[in-house]
Amino acid sequence: MIRIEDLSYDFPDGAQGLKQINLKIERGEFLGIVGRNGSGKSTLVRHLNGLLKPTEGKVSINGMDTADPSNLLKIRQTVGMVFQNPYTQFVGTTLEEDVAFGPENLALPPEEIRERVDRALEVVGLENFKNHSPKTLSGGQSQCAAIASALAMKSECIVFDEISSMLDSRSREQVREIIRKLRKKVRTIVYVTHRLEEVLYADRVIIMDRGEIVREGSPKTVFKASDPGKFGLELPPVVELLNSLEARGFALDWARLASIENLAEEIWESGWKI
Amino acid sequence: MPETAFNYVYGDSLLHRLDPRTKLAAVMCLSILVFREESFAGMGLLISFFLLLTGISGVRLSFLLRSVRPLLFFIFFIFCFQLFSTKGTPIIPLPVLTPTYEGLRLGALLSLRFGLLLLYAALLTASTLPSQITNGIERLLRPLPLRHLGVTSFDLATMMSLSIRFLPSFLENAATIRAAQLARGLDLRHDLRRGITAIAVPLIKRSVLSAEEVTEAMESRCYQGQCRTSLHELRMQKLDWAALLVLGAFSLLFLAV
Ligand SMILES: Nc1ncnc2c1ncn2[C@@H]1O[C@H](COP(=O)(O)OP(=O)(O)OP(=O)(O)O)[C@@H](O)[C@H]1O
Ligand SMILES: [Mg+2]
Numbered sequence A: 001m002i003r004i005e006d007l008s009y010d011f012p013d014g015a016q017g018l019k020q021i022n023l024k025i026e027r028g029e030f031l032g033i034v035g036r037n038g039s040g041k042s043t044l045v046r047h048l049n050g051l052l053k054p055t056e057g058k059v060s061i062n063g064m065d066t067a068d069p070s071n072l073l074k075i076r077q078t079v080g081m082v083f084q085n086p087y088t089q090f091v092g093t094t095l096e097e098d099v100a101f102g103p104e105n106l107a108l109p110p111e112e113i114r115e116r117v118d119r120a121l122e123v124v125g126l127e128n129f130k131n132h133s134p135k136t137l138s139g140g141q142s143q144c145a146a147i148a149s150a151l152a153m154k155s156e157c158i159v160f161d162e163i164s165s166m167l168d169s170r171s172r173e174q175v176r177e178i179i180r181k182l183r184k185k186v187r188t189i190v191y192v193t194h195r196l197e198e199v200l201y202a203d204r205v206i207i208m209d210r211g212e213i214v215r216e217g218s219p220k221t222v223f224k225a226s227d228p229g230k231f232g233l234e235l236p237p238v239v240e241l242l243n244s245l246e247a248r249g250f251a252l253d254w255a256r257l258a259s260i261e262n263l264a265e266e267i268w269e270s271g272w273k274i
Numbered sequence B: 001m002p003e004t005a006f007n008y009v010y011g012d013s014l015l016h017r018l019d020p021r022t023k024l025a026a027v028m029c030l031s032i033l034v035f036r037e038e039s040f041a042g043m044g045l046l047i048s049f050f051l052l053l054t055g056i057s058g059v060r061l062s063f064l065l066r067s068v069r070p071l072l073f074f075i076f077f078i079f080c081f082q083l084f085s086t087k088g089t090p091i092i093p094l095p096v097l098t099p100t101y102e103g104l105r106l107g108a109l110l111s112l113r114f115g116l117l118l119l120y121a122a123l124l125t126a127s128t129l130p131s132q133i134t135n136g137i138e139r140l141l142r143p144l145p146l147r148h149l150g151v152t153s154f155d156l157a158t159m160m161s162l163s164i165r166f167l168p169s170f171l172e173n174a175a176t177i178r179a180a181q182l183a184r185g186l187d188l189r190h191d192l193r194r195g196i197t198a199i200a201v202p203l204i205k206r207s208v209l210s211a212e213e214v215t216e217a218m219e220s221r222c223y224q225g226q227c228r229t230s231l232h233e234l235r236m237q238k239l240d241w242a243a244l245l246v247l248g249a250f251s252l253l254f255l256a257v
Helices: A041-045 A068-078 A095-105 A111-124 A139-151 A169-184 A218-226 A237-247 A260-267 B020-036 B039-056 B062-085 B101-127 B130-141 B155-181 B190-218 B238-257
Strands: A002-010 A016-025 A030-035 A054-061 A078-084 A155-163 A188-191 A204-209 A212-217
Touching: A016 A041, A030 A041, A041 A188, A054 A068, A054 A237, A068 A218, A078 A139, A078 B190, A095 A111, A095 A139, A111 A139, A111 A169, A111 A204, A111 A260, A139 A155, A139 A169, A155 B155, A169 A188, A204 A218, A204 B155, A218 A237, A237 A260, B020 B101, B020 B130, B020 B155, B039 B062, B039 B101, B062 B101, B101 B130, B130 B155, B155 B190
Parallel strands: A030 A188, A030 A204, A078 A155, A155 A188
Antiparallel strands: A002 A016, A002 A054, A204 A212
Protein backbone atom coordinates (compact mmCIF):
# COMPACT_ATOMS: atom_id res chain seq x y z
CA MET A 1 0.00 0.00 0.00
CA ILE A 2 2.99 2.29 0.52
CA ARG A 3 5.62 2.66 -2.15
CA ILE A 4 8.81 4.68 -1.78
CA GLU A 5 10.96 5.09 -4.87
CA ASP A 6 14.45 6.61 -4.89
CA LEU A 7 13.55 8.94 -2.07
CA SER A 8 16.17 11.49 -1.08
CA TYR A 9 15.59 14.33 1.30
CA ASP A 10 17.67 17.39 2.13
CA PHE A 11 16.82 19.61 5.08
CA PRO A 12 16.21 23.31 4.39
CA ASP A 13 19.67 24.03 5.82
CA GLY A 14 21.24 21.74 3.22
CA ALA A 15 21.99 18.81 5.51
CA GLN A 16 21.27 15.51 3.84
CA GLY A 17 18.50 13.63 5.64
CA LEU A 18 17.79 10.63 3.44
CA LYS A 19 19.65 9.01 0.57
CA GLN A 20 18.08 6.87 -2.14
CA ILE A 21 15.48 5.05 -0.11
CA ASN A 22 13.49 2.30 -1.82
CA LEU A 23 10.83 0.57 0.21
CA LYS A 24 7.48 -1.09 -0.27
CA ILE A 25 5.11 -1.70 2.59
CA GLU A 26 2.36 -4.24 2.04
CA ARG A 27 -1.15 -4.11 3.41
CA GLY A 28 -1.39 -5.85 6.77
CA GLU A 29 2.36 -5.88 7.28
CA PHE A 30 4.10 -5.08 10.55
CA LEU A 31 7.30 -3.29 9.62
CA GLY A 32 9.93 -2.48 12.22
CA ILE A 33 12.35 0.38 11.60
CA VAL A 34 15.40 0.52 13.85
CA GLY A 35 18.49 2.70 13.88
CA ARG A 36 20.54 4.79 16.28
CA ASN A 37 19.74 8.39 17.21
CA GLY A 38 19.90 10.66 14.21
CA SER A 39 19.89 7.85 11.67
CA GLY A 40 16.92 9.34 9.83
CA LYS A 41 14.05 7.18 11.07
CA SER A 42 11.78 10.08 11.90
CA THR A 43 12.71 11.86 8.71
CA LEU A 44 11.70 8.78 6.75
CA VAL A 45 8.36 8.20 8.44
CA ARG A 46 7.44 11.88 8.19
CA HIS A 47 7.30 11.25 4.47
CA LEU A 48 4.62 8.61 4.89
CA ASN A 49 1.84 11.10 5.58
CA GLY A 50 3.19 14.10 3.74
CA LEU A 51 4.59 16.03 6.71
CA LEU A 52 7.77 16.17 4.62
CA LYS A 53 7.98 16.22 0.83
CA PRO A 54 10.69 14.32 -1.06
CA THR A 55 13.53 16.43 -2.43
CA GLU A 56 13.95 13.71 -5.03
CA GLY A 57 12.02 10.56 -5.75
CA LYS A 58 8.47 9.70 -5.00
CA VAL A 59 6.32 8.45 -2.13
CA SER A 60 2.87 7.14 -2.89
CA ILE A 61 0.17 5.88 -0.56
CA ASN A 62 -2.41 3.65 -2.23
CA GLY A 63 -1.33 5.27 -5.47
CA MET A 64 -1.64 8.83 -4.15
CA ASP A 65 1.48 10.95 -4.54
CA THR A 66 2.38 12.76 -1.29
CA ALA A 67 3.86 15.66 -3.25
CA ASP A 68 0.42 16.62 -4.53
CA PRO A 69 -1.24 18.88 -1.91
CA SER A 70 -4.72 17.89 -3.07
CA ASN A 71 -4.01 14.33 -1.89
CA LEU A 72 -2.89 15.32 1.60
CA LEU A 73 -6.19 15.06 3.42
CA LYS A 74 -6.89 11.62 1.97
CA ILE A 75 -3.35 10.48 2.70
CA ARG A 76 -3.55 11.57 6.33
CA GLN A 77 -6.81 9.71 6.65
CA THR A 78 -5.04 6.62 5.33
CA VAL A 79 -1.84 6.86 7.35
CA GLY A 80 -2.11 7.90 10.97
CA MET A 81 0.87 8.83 13.12
CA VAL A 82 1.76 8.65 16.80
CA PHE A 83 4.80 10.58 18.01
CA GLN A 84 7.36 10.32 20.74
CA ASN A 85 6.31 13.12 23.06
CA PRO A 86 3.08 12.35 24.92
CA TYR A 87 2.50 15.97 25.93
CA THR A 88 2.83 17.87 22.68
CA GLN A 89 0.45 15.61 20.80
CA PHE A 90 -2.29 15.98 23.39
CA VAL A 91 -4.26 18.90 21.97
CA GLY A 92 -7.58 18.63 23.80
CA THR A 93 -8.37 20.00 27.23
CA THR A 94 -9.75 16.61 28.28
CA LEU A 95 -8.98 13.07 27.20
CA GLU A 96 -12.18 12.50 25.25
CA GLU A 97 -11.85 15.84 23.49
CA ASP A 98 -8.34 14.97 22.48
CA VAL A 99 -9.40 11.66 20.98
CA ALA A 100 -12.31 13.44 19.28
CA PHE A 101 -10.01 16.02 17.67
CA GLY A 102 -9.25 13.94 14.57
CA PRO A 103 -12.80 12.76 13.85
CA GLU A 104 -13.99 16.35 14.40
CA ASN A 105 -11.60 17.48 11.68
CA LEU A 106 -13.24 14.99 9.35
CA ALA A 107 -16.53 16.76 10.11
CA LEU A 108 -18.22 13.53 11.18
CA PRO A 109 -21.62 13.66 12.87
CA PRO A 110 -21.40 13.89 16.69
CA GLU A 111 -22.93 10.44 17.23
CA GLU A 112 -20.25 8.81 15.13
CA ILE A 113 -17.51 10.79 16.87
CA ARG A 114 -18.89 9.63 20.20
CA GLU A 115 -18.83 6.02 19.09
CA ARG A 116 -15.30 6.20 17.71
CA VAL A 117 -14.01 7.90 20.84
CA ASP A 118 -15.57 5.31 23.12
CA ARG A 119 -14.31 2.39 21.05
CA ALA A 120 -10.77 3.76 20.83
CA LEU A 121 -10.60 4.47 24.56
CA GLU A 122 -11.78 0.95 25.27
CA VAL A 123 -9.00 -0.55 23.16
CA VAL A 124 -6.32 1.28 25.14
CA GLY A 125 -8.13 0.74 28.43
CA LEU A 126 -8.76 4.37 29.32
CA GLU A 127 -12.56 4.34 29.20
CA ASN A 128 -12.73 5.48 32.81
CA PHE A 129 -10.56 8.55 32.26
CA LYS A 130 -12.71 10.34 29.67
CA ASN A 131 -12.94 13.63 31.49
CA HIS A 132 -9.40 13.74 32.77
CA SER A 133 -7.23 16.67 31.82
CA PRO A 134 -3.68 16.10 30.54
CA LYS A 135 -2.41 17.28 33.91
CA THR A 136 -3.96 14.32 35.70
CA LEU A 137 -2.76 11.65 33.24
CA SER A 138 0.58 9.89 33.56
CA GLY A 139 3.06 9.83 30.68
CA GLY A 140 2.05 6.29 29.85
CA GLN A 141 -1.63 7.15 29.91
CA SER A 142 -1.05 10.19 27.69
CA GLN A 143 0.77 8.00 25.23
CA CYS A 144 -2.12 5.52 25.27
CA ALA A 145 -4.36 8.52 24.62
CA ALA A 146 -2.26 9.36 21.58
CA ILE A 147 -2.69 5.79 20.33
CA ALA A 148 -6.45 6.05 20.89
CA SER A 149 -6.46 9.33 18.96
CA ALA A 150 -4.86 7.60 16.00
CA LEU A 151 -7.25 4.65 16.27
CA ALA A 152 -10.25 6.97 16.22
CA MET A 153 -9.21 8.05 12.73
CA LYS A 154 -9.76 4.46 11.54
CA SER A 155 -6.82 4.74 9.20
CA GLU A 156 -5.52 1.77 7.25
CA CYS A 157 -2.00 2.20 8.49
CA ILE A 158 -0.55 3.64 11.69
CA VAL A 159 3.03 4.79 12.09
CA PHE A 160 4.46 4.72 15.62
CA ASP A 161 7.58 6.85 15.97
CA GLU A 162 9.49 5.87 19.12
CA ILE A 163 6.35 6.02 21.18
CA SER A 164 7.85 4.30 24.18
CA SER A 165 11.19 6.03 24.44
CA MET A 166 10.05 8.74 26.86
CA LEU A 167 8.25 6.33 29.16
CA ASP A 168 9.28 4.48 32.29
CA SER A 169 9.55 0.71 32.00
CA ARG A 170 6.11 -0.03 33.38
CA SER A 171 4.22 2.21 30.98
CA ARG A 172 6.49 1.01 28.19
CA GLU A 173 5.29 -2.54 28.81
CA GLN A 174 1.70 -1.27 28.82
CA VAL A 175 2.16 0.44 25.47
CA ARG A 176 3.84 -2.63 23.97
CA GLU A 177 0.92 -4.76 25.10
CA ILE A 178 -1.47 -2.47 23.22
CA ILE A 179 0.66 -2.65 20.08
CA ARG A 180 0.68 -6.43 20.27
CA LYS A 181 -3.11 -6.31 20.53
CA LEU A 182 -3.40 -3.95 17.56
CA ARG A 183 -1.29 -6.23 15.49
CA LYS A 184 -3.97 -8.88 15.55
CA LYS A 185 -6.46 -6.55 13.92
CA VAL A 186 -5.84 -6.22 10.25
CA ARG A 187 -3.92 -3.00 10.00
CA THR A 188 -0.65 -2.02 8.51
CA ILE A 189 1.78 -0.97 11.22
CA VAL A 190 5.10 0.82 10.90
CA TYR A 191 6.92 0.72 14.20
CA VAL A 192 10.00 2.87 14.75
CA THR A 193 12.26 2.20 17.72
CA HIS A 194 15.85 1.83 18.78
CA ARG A 195 15.06 -1.13 21.00
CA LEU A 196 15.38 -4.29 18.96
CA GLU A 197 13.33 -6.40 21.34
CA GLU A 198 10.25 -4.38 20.39
CA VAL A 199 10.35 -5.54 16.78
CA LEU A 200 11.31 -9.21 17.19
CA TYR A 201 7.85 -10.28 16.15
CA ALA A 202 7.71 -7.92 13.17
CA ASP A 203 7.11 -9.35 9.72
CA ARG A 204 10.08 -7.43 8.45
CA VAL A 205 12.73 -5.17 9.92
CA ILE A 206 14.92 -2.52 8.37
CA ILE A 207 18.00 -0.99 9.93
CA MET A 208 18.72 2.62 9.08
CA ASP A 209 22.03 4.40 9.37
CA ARG A 210 23.05 7.85 8.13
CA GLY A 211 19.88 8.29 6.13
CA GLU A 212 20.12 4.97 4.35
CA ILE A 213 18.56 1.55 4.67
CA VAL A 214 21.52 -0.67 5.49
CA ARG A 215 19.80 -3.97 6.32
CA GLU A 216 16.45 -5.41 5.48
CA GLY A 217 14.72 -8.72 6.10
CA SER A 218 13.00 -10.85 8.73
CA PRO A 219 14.05 -10.11 12.33
CA LYS A 220 15.77 -13.47 12.36
CA THR A 221 18.01 -12.80 9.39
CA VAL A 222 18.66 -9.18 10.19
CA PHE A 223 19.58 -9.71 13.82
CA LYS A 224 21.62 -12.82 13.20
CA ALA A 225 23.44 -12.42 9.96
CA SER A 226 24.28 -8.83 10.39
CA ASP A 227 25.89 -7.11 13.22
CA PRO A 228 23.58 -4.47 14.61
CA GLY A 229 26.50 -3.33 16.74
CA LYS A 230 28.07 -1.84 13.66
CA PHE A 231 25.14 0.56 13.39
CA GLY A 232 25.13 1.56 17.02
CA LEU A 233 22.38 -0.86 18.04
CA GLU A 234 22.44 -3.12 21.03
CA LEU A 235 21.38 -6.75 20.78
CA PRO A 236 18.91 -7.45 23.57
CA PRO A 237 19.74 -10.46 25.77
CA VAL A 238 16.79 -12.40 24.35
CA VAL A 239 18.23 -12.13 20.86
CA GLU A 240 21.67 -13.23 22.01
CA LEU A 241 20.06 -16.20 23.67
CA LEU A 242 18.06 -17.04 20.55
CA ASN A 243 21.15 -16.69 18.42
CA SER A 244 23.24 -18.99 20.56
CA LEU A 245 20.42 -21.54 20.75
CA GLU A 246 20.23 -21.59 16.98
CA ALA A 247 23.96 -21.90 16.75
CA ARG A 248 23.56 -25.15 18.69
CA GLY A 249 21.15 -26.50 16.17
CA PHE A 250 17.75 -25.55 17.57
CA ALA A 251 15.12 -24.62 15.02
CA LEU A 252 13.26 -21.67 16.51
CA ASP A 253 10.25 -19.65 15.54
CA TRP A 254 11.33 -16.10 16.33
CA ALA A 255 7.94 -14.52 15.98
CA ARG A 256 6.66 -16.76 18.76
CA LEU A 257 9.77 -16.71 20.91
CA ALA A 258 10.02 -12.94 20.99
CA SER A 259 7.94 -13.14 24.14
CA ILE A 260 10.07 -14.23 27.06
CA GLU A 261 7.30 -16.47 28.43
CA ASN A 262 7.06 -18.43 25.20
CA LEU A 263 10.80 -18.80 25.05
CA ALA A 264 10.99 -20.10 28.61
CA GLU A 265 8.24 -22.58 27.84
CA GLU A 266 10.04 -23.82 24.73
CA ILE A 267 13.29 -24.31 26.59
CA TRP A 268 11.45 -26.06 29.38
CA GLU A 269 9.71 -28.44 26.99
CA SER A 270 12.89 -29.19 25.13
CA GLY A 271 13.98 -30.87 28.33
CA TRP A 272 17.29 -29.05 28.77
CA LYS A 273 19.05 -31.00 26.07
CA ILE A 274 21.07 -27.95 25.28
CA MET B 1 -2.80 29.43 43.80
CA PRO B 2 -3.55 30.42 40.21
CA GLU B 3 -4.65 26.82 39.61
CA THR B 4 -7.91 27.34 41.40
CA ALA B 5 -8.78 30.61 39.66
CA PHE B 6 -11.42 30.49 36.95
CA ASN B 7 -11.60 26.70 36.91
CA TYR B 8 -14.47 24.47 35.96
CA VAL B 9 -16.43 22.78 38.72
CA TYR B 10 -18.19 19.57 37.80
CA GLY B 11 -21.92 19.69 38.28
CA ASP B 12 -25.29 19.04 36.75
CA SER B 13 -27.16 22.19 37.73
CA LEU B 14 -29.50 24.21 35.57
CA LEU B 15 -26.63 26.58 34.92
CA HIS B 16 -24.28 23.77 33.92
CA ARG B 17 -26.82 22.46 31.44
CA LEU B 18 -27.40 25.75 29.64
CA ASP B 19 -25.88 26.21 26.20
CA PRO B 20 -22.58 28.10 26.42
CA ARG B 21 -23.94 30.69 23.99
CA THR B 22 -26.76 31.47 26.40
CA LYS B 23 -24.29 31.92 29.20
CA LEU B 24 -21.93 34.04 27.11
CA ALA B 25 -24.82 36.30 26.11
CA ALA B 26 -25.91 36.50 29.74
CA VAL B 27 -22.46 37.47 30.97
CA MET B 28 -22.17 40.16 28.31
CA CYS B 29 -25.59 41.52 29.11
CA LEU B 30 -24.96 41.51 32.87
CA SER B 31 -21.58 43.14 32.39
CA ILE B 32 -23.22 46.02 30.61
CA LEU B 33 -25.70 46.40 33.44
CA VAL B 34 -22.90 46.31 36.00
CA PHE B 35 -20.95 48.90 34.08
CA ARG B 36 -23.84 51.30 33.72
CA GLU B 37 -24.97 51.07 37.32
CA GLU B 38 -24.32 54.21 39.37
CA SER B 39 -26.29 53.52 42.54
CA PHE B 40 -25.60 51.22 45.45
CA ALA B 41 -29.17 50.03 45.39
CA GLY B 42 -28.79 48.83 41.82
CA MET B 43 -25.45 47.27 42.65
CA GLY B 44 -27.12 45.47 45.53
CA LEU B 45 -29.70 44.10 43.15
CA LEU B 46 -27.02 42.88 40.73
CA ILE B 47 -25.15 41.27 43.62
CA SER B 48 -28.33 39.54 44.74
CA PHE B 49 -28.88 38.29 41.21
CA PHE B 50 -25.31 36.95 41.20
CA LEU B 51 -25.92 35.20 44.53
CA LEU B 52 -29.12 33.73 43.17
CA LEU B 53 -27.32 32.32 40.12
CA THR B 54 -24.53 30.99 42.31
CA GLY B 55 -27.14 29.26 44.43
CA ILE B 56 -28.65 27.67 41.33
CA SER B 57 -25.24 26.56 40.06
CA GLY B 58 -24.35 24.75 43.25
CA VAL B 59 -20.83 26.18 43.05
CA ARG B 60 -19.50 27.25 46.41
CA LEU B 61 -19.30 31.02 46.80
CA SER B 62 -15.88 30.74 48.42
CA PHE B 63 -14.59 29.07 45.26
CA LEU B 64 -15.72 31.99 43.13
CA LEU B 65 -14.32 34.52 45.58
CA ARG B 66 -10.97 32.80 45.35
CA SER B 67 -10.91 33.55 41.62
CA VAL B 68 -11.01 37.25 42.44
CA ARG B 69 -8.30 37.05 45.06
CA PRO B 70 -5.31 37.46 42.71
CA LEU B 71 -6.80 40.76 41.57
CA LEU B 72 -7.70 41.96 45.02
CA PHE B 73 -4.64 44.15 45.17
CA PHE B 74 -5.63 45.82 41.95
CA ILE B 75 -9.15 46.43 43.22
CA PHE B 76 -7.75 47.85 46.43
CA PHE B 77 -5.54 50.15 44.40
CA ILE B 78 -8.52 51.46 42.42
CA PHE B 79 -10.35 52.03 45.68
CA CYS B 80 -7.50 53.99 47.26
CA PHE B 81 -6.89 55.99 44.12
CA GLN B 82 -10.52 57.12 44.02
CA LEU B 83 -10.63 57.66 47.76
CA PHE B 84 -7.75 60.11 47.75
CA SER B 85 -7.99 61.69 44.33
CA THR B 86 -11.66 62.64 44.24
CA LYS B 87 -12.36 66.23 45.28
CA GLY B 88 -15.06 66.86 47.85
CA THR B 89 -15.76 66.92 51.56
CA PRO B 90 -12.78 65.61 53.51
CA ILE B 91 -13.37 62.71 55.92
CA ILE B 92 -10.25 63.57 57.92
CA PRO B 93 -8.37 66.72 56.96
CA LEU B 94 -4.89 65.48 56.03
CA PRO B 95 -2.24 67.76 54.46
CA VAL B 96 -1.36 66.01 51.20
CA LEU B 97 -3.66 63.04 50.60
CA THR B 98 -7.16 63.84 51.68
CA PRO B 99 -9.74 61.06 51.73
CA THR B 100 -13.14 62.44 50.78
CA TYR B 101 -16.68 61.19 51.18
CA GLU B 102 -17.20 61.46 47.43
CA GLY B 103 -14.01 59.46 46.90
CA LEU B 104 -15.16 56.82 49.34
CA ARG B 105 -18.43 56.47 47.45
CA LEU B 106 -16.83 56.38 44.00
CA GLY B 107 -14.06 54.03 45.13
CA ALA B 108 -16.51 51.63 46.67
CA LEU B 109 -18.68 51.72 43.57
CA LEU B 110 -15.80 51.08 41.19
CA SER B 111 -14.34 48.27 43.28
CA LEU B 112 -17.73 46.63 43.55
CA ARG B 113 -18.24 46.98 39.83
CA PHE B 114 -14.89 45.45 39.01
CA GLY B 115 -15.24 42.66 41.55
CA LEU B 116 -18.73 41.81 40.36
CA LEU B 117 -17.60 41.61 36.73
CA LEU B 118 -14.93 39.13 37.76
CA LEU B 119 -17.39 37.14 39.81
CA TYR B 120 -19.82 36.80 36.92
CA ALA B 121 -16.95 35.67 34.70
CA ALA B 122 -15.85 33.18 37.36
CA LEU B 123 -19.40 31.83 37.52
CA LEU B 124 -19.34 31.34 33.75
CA THR B 125 -16.06 29.42 33.78
CA ALA B 126 -17.08 27.42 36.84
CA SER B 127 -20.25 26.18 35.19
CA THR B 128 -18.95 25.76 31.63
CA LEU B 129 -16.13 23.54 30.34
CA PRO B 130 -13.40 25.56 28.60
CA SER B 131 -14.04 23.60 25.42
CA GLN B 132 -17.71 24.52 25.62
CA ILE B 133 -16.87 28.20 25.98
CA THR B 134 -14.64 27.91 22.93
CA ASN B 135 -17.38 26.08 21.06
CA GLY B 136 -19.88 28.75 22.00
CA ILE B 137 -17.61 31.55 20.84
CA GLU B 138 -16.93 29.68 17.61
CA ARG B 139 -20.63 29.32 16.89
CA LEU B 140 -21.27 32.98 17.69
CA LEU B 141 -18.43 34.06 15.37
CA ARG B 142 -19.29 31.68 12.55
CA PRO B 143 -21.68 34.02 10.68
CA LEU B 144 -19.08 36.83 10.61
CA PRO B 145 -17.17 37.23 7.33
CA LEU B 146 -13.82 36.35 8.92
CA ARG B 147 -12.67 34.70 5.72
CA HIS B 148 -11.66 38.10 4.42
CA LEU B 149 -9.22 38.38 7.30
CA GLY B 150 -7.68 35.05 6.36
CA VAL B 151 -8.95 33.06 9.33
CA THR B 152 -12.00 30.96 10.07
CA SER B 153 -14.04 30.82 13.24
CA PHE B 154 -12.67 27.27 13.58
CA ASP B 155 -9.11 28.57 13.55
CA LEU B 156 -9.92 31.07 16.26
CA ALA B 157 -11.63 28.46 18.37
CA THR B 158 -8.71 26.06 17.97
CA MET B 159 -6.26 28.79 18.91
CA MET B 160 -8.25 29.55 22.02
CA SER B 161 -8.48 25.97 23.12
CA LEU B 162 -4.78 25.39 22.44
CA SER B 163 -3.94 28.39 24.60
CA ILE B 164 -6.08 26.99 27.36
CA ARG B 165 -4.40 23.62 26.92
CA PHE B 166 -0.79 24.80 26.79
CA LEU B 167 -0.72 27.88 29.02
CA PRO B 168 -0.04 25.82 32.17
CA SER B 169 2.84 23.97 30.46
CA PHE B 170 4.24 27.32 29.32
CA LEU B 171 4.20 28.69 32.85
CA GLU B 172 5.67 25.46 34.15
CA ASN B 173 8.48 25.68 31.59
CA ALA B 174 9.16 29.26 32.61
CA ALA B 175 9.42 28.22 36.24
CA THR B 176 11.74 25.31 35.43
CA ILE B 177 14.05 27.45 33.34
CA ARG B 178 14.11 30.16 35.96
CA ALA B 179 15.05 27.61 38.61
CA ALA B 180 17.72 26.13 36.36
CA GLN B 181 19.27 29.51 35.63
CA LEU B 182 19.17 30.52 39.29
CA ALA B 183 20.93 27.28 40.13
CA ARG B 184 23.62 28.23 37.64
CA GLY B 185 24.20 31.46 39.48
CA LEU B 186 21.95 33.85 37.60
CA ASP B 187 21.42 36.94 39.74
CA LEU B 188 18.01 38.43 39.04
CA ARG B 189 18.40 41.21 41.59
CA HIS B 190 21.53 42.80 40.19
CA ASP B 191 21.11 42.34 36.49
CA LEU B 192 17.45 42.10 35.68
CA ARG B 193 17.90 42.70 31.97
CA ARG B 194 20.38 39.87 31.51
CA GLY B 195 18.26 37.73 33.79
CA ILE B 196 15.20 38.19 31.63
CA THR B 197 17.14 37.29 28.49
CA ALA B 198 18.56 34.22 30.19
CA ILE B 199 15.04 33.03 30.90
CA ALA B 200 13.23 34.26 27.81
CA VAL B 201 15.59 32.86 25.19
CA PRO B 202 15.45 29.20 26.26
CA LEU B 203 11.74 29.59 27.01
CA ILE B 204 10.97 30.83 23.51
CA LYS B 205 13.18 28.19 21.97
CA ARG B 206 11.50 25.45 23.89
CA SER B 207 8.01 26.79 23.15
CA VAL B 208 8.70 27.06 19.42
CA LEU B 209 10.00 23.49 19.36
CA SER B 210 6.92 22.17 21.14
CA ALA B 211 4.70 24.31 18.90
CA GLU B 212 6.21 22.55 15.90
CA GLU B 213 5.49 19.17 17.42
CA VAL B 214 1.94 20.22 18.24
CA THR B 215 1.45 21.38 14.66
CA GLU B 216 2.71 18.07 13.28
CA ALA B 217 0.42 16.13 15.57
CA MET B 218 -2.55 18.27 14.54
CA GLU B 219 -1.80 18.03 10.84
CA SER B 220 -1.38 14.27 11.12
CA ARG B 221 -4.90 14.17 12.47
CA CYS B 222 -6.24 16.03 9.45
CA TYR B 223 -6.55 19.49 10.97
CA GLN B 224 -7.01 22.10 8.28
CA GLY B 225 -8.99 24.91 9.89
CA GLN B 226 -11.94 24.16 7.67
CA CYS B 227 -15.40 23.18 8.70
CA ARG B 228 -15.27 20.72 11.53
CA THR B 229 -17.88 19.26 13.80
CA SER B 230 -17.75 18.73 17.52
CA LEU B 231 -18.16 15.82 19.87
CA HIS B 232 -20.46 18.06 21.87
CA GLU B 233 -22.50 19.71 19.16
CA LEU B 234 -24.35 22.70 20.54
CA ARG B 235 -28.13 22.80 20.51
CA MET B 236 -30.26 25.52 22.00
CA GLN B 237 -32.93 23.94 24.19
CA LYS B 238 -36.22 25.30 25.48
CA LEU B 239 -34.37 25.90 28.72
CA ASP B 240 -31.97 28.26 26.94
CA TRP B 241 -34.71 30.36 25.40
CA ALA B 242 -36.46 30.49 28.75
CA ALA B 243 -33.24 31.62 30.43
CA LEU B 244 -32.69 34.32 27.82
CA LEU B 245 -36.28 35.48 28.30
CA VAL B 246 -35.81 35.75 32.05
CA LEU B 247 -32.55 37.58 31.55
CA GLY B 248 -34.14 39.99 29.07
CA ALA B 249 -37.00 40.70 31.42
CA PHE B 250 -34.62 41.26 34.31
CA SER B 251 -32.50 43.67 32.26
CA LEU B 252 -35.44 45.68 31.00
CA LEU B 253 -36.90 45.96 34.45
CA PHE B 254 -33.54 46.90 35.84
CA LEU B 255 -33.01 49.65 33.29
CA ALA B 256 -36.57 50.95 33.68
CA VAL B 257 -36.42 51.34 37.46
N1 LIG C 1 15.17 20.40 10.69
C1 LIG C 1 16.39 19.86 10.56
N2 LIG C 1 17.38 20.51 9.93
C2 LIG C 1 18.58 19.95 9.78
N3 LIG C 1 18.91 18.74 10.22
C3 LIG C 1 17.98 18.02 10.86
C4 LIG C 1 16.65 18.54 11.06
N4 LIG C 1 15.93 17.61 11.70
C5 LIG C 1 16.76 16.57 11.90
N5 LIG C 1 17.98 16.80 11.40
C6 LIG C 1 19.11 15.87 11.39
O1 LIG C 1 18.80 14.78 10.54
C7 LIG C 1 19.27 13.57 11.10
C8 LIG C 1 18.16 12.55 11.17
O2 LIG C 1 17.21 12.95 12.12
P1 LIG C 1 15.97 12.06 12.54
O3 LIG C 1 15.17 12.84 13.50
O4 LIG C 1 15.29 11.56 11.32
O5 LIG C 1 16.68 10.85 13.26
P2 LIG C 1 16.03 9.68 14.10
O6 LIG C 1 16.56 8.43 13.53
O7 LIG C 1 14.57 9.82 14.15
O8 LIG C 1 16.67 9.89 15.50
P3 LIG C 1 16.04 9.75 16.96
O9 LIG C 1 16.30 8.34 17.36
O10 LIG C 1 16.83 10.71 17.76
O11 LIG C 1 14.59 10.09 16.88
C9 LIG C 1 19.86 13.92 12.44
O12 LIG C 1 21.26 13.91 12.32
C10 LIG C 1 19.36 15.30 12.75
O13 LIG C 1 20.34 16.03 13.43
MG1 LIG D 1 13.12 10.18 15.74
